[in-house]
Amino acid sequence: MLEFDSVTKTYESFRLGPLDLRVENEILAILGPSGCGKTTLLAIAGGIVQQDAGTVSLHGDSLDSSVPEDRGTVVVFQDGALFPHMTVRENIRYAAVPATDVGGLADTFEVTDLLDQRASSLSGGERQRVAVARALAADPSALLLDEPLTNLDAPIRHRLRDDLRAKLAPLDIPVMYVTHDQSTATAIGDRLAILNDGKIQQIGTPATVFERPATPFVATFTGHDNVFEGSVKPGSAQPHVQWGPYQLETDCAGFEPPTDVWFSIRPEYVQVVPEAQRDETPNVLRGSITNRLFEGDTYRLRIAVDDVDERLELTVLRPAYDHHGLAERDRISVSVPPTAIYLDEVE
Amino acid sequence: MPFQNRREPWPGDWLTVAFLLGGVLLLYYAVPILAIFLAQSPAAVLSELAAPSVVSAATTSVLSASITTVIAVCFGVPLAYWLARTGVRWRPLVDAAVVLPLVLPPVVGGVVLLTVVGPNTVLGSVASAMGYDLTGSLIGVVLAQTFVASPFVIVTARAAFAGVDQDLEHASRSLGKSRLTTVRRVTLPMAWPGIVAGVTLTFARAMGEFGATLMLAYHPRTMPVEIWVTFLEAGLGNAYPVAVVLVCLSVLALLVLNVLGSDPWSE
Numbered sequence: 001m002l003e004f005d006s007v008t009k010t011y012e013s014f015r016l017g018p019l020d021l022r023v024e025n026e027i028l029a030i031l032g033p034s035g036c037g038k039t040t041l042l043a044i045a046g047g048i049v050q051q052d053a054g055t056v057s058l059h060g061d062s063l064d065s066s067v068p069e070d071r072g073t074v075v076v077f078q079d080g081a082l083f084p085h086m087t088v089r090e091n092i093r094y095a096a097v098p099a100t101d102v103g104g105l106a107d108t109f110e111v112t113d114l115l116d117q118r119a120s121s122l123s124g125g126e127r128q129r130v131a132v133a134r135a136l137a138a139d140p141s142a143l144l145l146d147e148p149l150t151n152l153d154a155p156i157r158h159r160l161r162d163d164l165r166a167k168l169a170p171l172d173i174p175v176m177y178v179t180h181d182q183s184t185a186t187a188i189g190d191r192l193a194i195l196n197d198g199k200i201q202q203i204g205t206p207a208t209v210f211e212r213p214a215t216p217f218v219a220t221f222t223g224h225d226n227v228f229e230g231s232v233k234p235g236s237a238q239p240h241v242q243w244g245p246y247q248l249e250t251d252c253a254g255f256e257p258p259t260d261v262w263f264s265i266r267p268e269y270v271q272v273v274p275e276a277q278r279d280e281t282p283n284v285l286r287g288s289i290t291n292r293l294f295e296g297d298t299y300r301l302r303i304a305v306d307d308v309d310e311r312l313e314l315t316v317l318r319p320a321y322d323h324h325g326l327a328e329r330d331r332i333s334v335s336v337p338p339t340a341i342y343l344d345e346v347e
Numbered sequence: 348m349p350f351q352n353r354r355e356p357w358p359g360d361w362l363t364v365a366f367l368l369g370g371v372l373l374l375y376y377a378v379p380i381l382a383i384f385l386a387q388s389p390a391a392v393l394s395e396l397a398a399p400s401v402v403s404a405a406t407t408s409v410l411s412a413s414i415t416t417v418i419a420v421c422f423g424v425p426l427a428y429w430l431a432r433t434g435v436r437w438r439p440l441v442d443a444a445v446v447l448p449l450v451l452p453p454v455v456g457g458v459v460l461l462t463v464v465g466p467n468t469v470l471g472s473v474a475s476a477m478g479y480d481l482t483g484s485l486i487g488v489v490l491a492q493t494f495v496a497s498p499f500v501i502v503t504a505r506a507a508f509a510g511v512d513q514d515l516e517h518a519s520r521s522l523g524k525s526r527l528t529t530v531r532r533v534t535l536p537m538a539w540p541g542i543v544a545g546v547t548l549t550f551a552r553a554m555g556e557f558g559a560t561l562m563l564a565y566h567p568r569t570m571p572v573e574i575w576v577t578f579l580e581a582g583l584g585n586a587y588p589v590a591v592v593l594v595c596l597s598v599l600a601l602l603v604l605n606v607l608g609s610d611p612w613s614e
Contacts, residue, residue: 048517068520081518085536094532095522138522 001025002045002073002142002174007054009040016040016198018054023142023174027165029189029206030178031221037198038178042144045176046075058142058174072141076148080131084120088130091119095138102137108167109133125156132164142174149184161187182223186210194218212342216262219342224264225313229346232259241343244308248283250341260346267314269340272301274324275331285334287312292328303334383594387587395588404573405592411488411569412496412553418489419497419549424542427501428534431508449498456494457562464490464563487564495559496552500545507541508534543603551600555593 001024008017016037021028030038043049045056047068056063063071074095082091088111092102106112109129114122122130128148135143149157149164165188168175179185185192186206194201194209194217202214213219216227230243232255239255240247241263248263255261275286290311291302299321303312312334326332395401430441448456464471464481474481481487511534519529535542557571565572570589578586 046517046521048521067526068517069523069525071521072523073521074523075518075521077514077518079514081512081514083515083519083533083537094519094524134522144521 001059003057005055007044007051007056009044009049009051014198019200021200023176025172025174026190027168027175027177027188029185029192030176030195031182031185031192032195033180036195038195039146042075042146042176042178046073046144047071074135074138074140074143076131076135076145078147078150080127082119082127082130087116087118089115091130092134092137095134097139100137105133105137124152125160128160140173145177147179164188182221194221219264225267226265227262228310229262232261238338241341246285248336248341249338250343251338252343261343262346263341263343265336266340269337270314271335272314272316273333274326275333283336283338285336287334288331289326289328303332380594383587383590392588392591396592400573401589404568404570404589407488407567408554408569411485411492412550414489415492415496415553416546416550418493419500420546423497423501424504427504428508430505445498445501448494453495453558454562457491457559460490460494460559460563482563483566484564485567488560488569491559491563492553492556495556496549499548499552503545503548504538504542507538511537547600547603551597554596
């Protein structure tokens with residue numbers, strides 16, 4: 001287990017922590033925006049940066065006085081950090097412990113054909129495959145990956161992401177995978193830690209964090225586009241959120257007494273129809289389409305909701321949208337079923 | 348049509364204009380170099396080169412410049428690495444100290460050195476008492492050359508070290524290699540072209556050093572001092588042969604710079 005106890009690091013205008021974190025023999029994806037401290041956290045674990053206070057330990061042994069080469073925490077950098085003056089084989093051998101099967105590792109990471117090429121001639125995806133193979137050749141006690149897929153094109157990133165997940169999961173060592181990309185984090189991590197402004201906002205399985213975000217920031221950062229503030233009036237098994245003139249029925253319970261809340265509207269449950277066709281079922285918002293972006297199979301709609309100074313962002317399937325013949329500036333009704341609403345108390 | 352090529356207002360383009368302007372300066376460099384080779388026949392030059400004074404000056408220059416270069420590498424390359432990697436606030440002061448000998452007139456450099464190692468100084472007296480004269484000796488020549496020429500290797504190697512991505516060093520250590528192994532197997536090979544360039548420039552500058560050397564060590568004569576003395580005593584014509592040798596050594600240094608100094612890792 002890789003363990004951070006009350007770790008802090010302060011730069012001129014930024015402070016990481018105090019931060020407590022346990023990484024079991026699992027893949028923990030650290031997700032956060034640029035500058036949130038996730039790379040600093042990784043650098044502290046790797047011994048590249050010294051924390052101001054707190055303790056980092058691996059399998060119970062403190063790493064605080066260990067130099068990077070004695071820690072067993074191998075870092076994979078964003079661009080791979082391959083040694084450009086060496087071949088791929090030399091890069092892997094550079095780190096290899098005596099028992100390492102370099103050929104076998106090369107096979108596993110599909111770089112056998114590249115073994116005699118200079119590292120400087122590799123593509124981005126090839127570089128990352130070699131970088132991870134090299135890291136594993138060192139027989140790490142913990143693996144620290146710093147946005148290794150960030151600079152790759154989407155198709156290569158998706159394929160490599162799936163490959164990495166398959167190869168890292170059986171390692172049975174603590175793996176920290178830092179990224180700012182929500183889809184990569186949820187796809188690769190056994191658990192997800194959301195980091196913002198040097199503090200951990202939430203830790204849990206990707207499904208839990210996505211389904212039950214702890215804060216508006218977590219909701220926004222994990223892909224909830226529509227996060228608003230409202231209030232809940234008690235007195236019903238299914239509380240209603242008061243949002244401007246709208247009273248939205250929800251599936252959430254447990255809000256007593258009157259409570260200020262933040263809530264998100266999940267676009268995948270929402271239906272958009274022309275205003276003339278709207279029915280009188282509850283939870284219908286009215287507004288107009290202010291912007292429509294073509295995204296291949298889908299449209300991205302921005303909708304100005306009447307009587308509240310807010311915009312809804314929705315992704316709708318093109319056939320369903322085209323069926324209604326909707327265009328920008330058209331009046332519409334947005335049906336929001338109770339299951340589409342997730343809400344939590346404002347702290 | 349925003350991307351349509353437009354006709355230039357005059358024939359040729361701005362690159363041609365830039366080259367023609369720069370060409371004036373290029374001619375100013377090249378013509379005197381050619382002229383010195385054409386001023387005397389090769390046979391006359393070769394016969395002058397056999398003169399004992401010329402042989403002695405060449406030996407002194409090559410020996411002293413070699414020692415100077417070794418000293419500059421041993422002390423300058425570590426300093427260059429420190430400058431490239433340190434985050435201390437007073438680094439600009441060290442930068443200034445390194446560059447100072449480059450901008451100081453060499454004669455002034457000689458005067459400055461005399462205040463520290465001259466025969467009437469504490470250091471000069473102690474060394475002299477121990478049998479090592481710091482002026483008027485090969486040691487004096489080396490001291491003068493080191494002051495003037497060693498900054499070249501520091502400045503060039505520093506730029507080369509700064510060009511080595513620090514993540515490569517972090518990666519190496521993270522992979523279990525010590526700091527020393529990391530420098531030996533990652534940093535130095537990658538900075539090598541820049542270091543070679545600095546070494547070559549330092550050697551070439553030491554070979555040509557005149558001002559500070561004249562102040563510190565008139566004897567034993569280096570080639571620049573020999574040219575100066577010959578020019579004063581026997582006229583310009585007799586100074587040509589040694590000058591030709593120095594020009595040849597400079598061209599040779601330039602060749603080494605281009606061959607060894609090119610980046611062998613580039614694709």
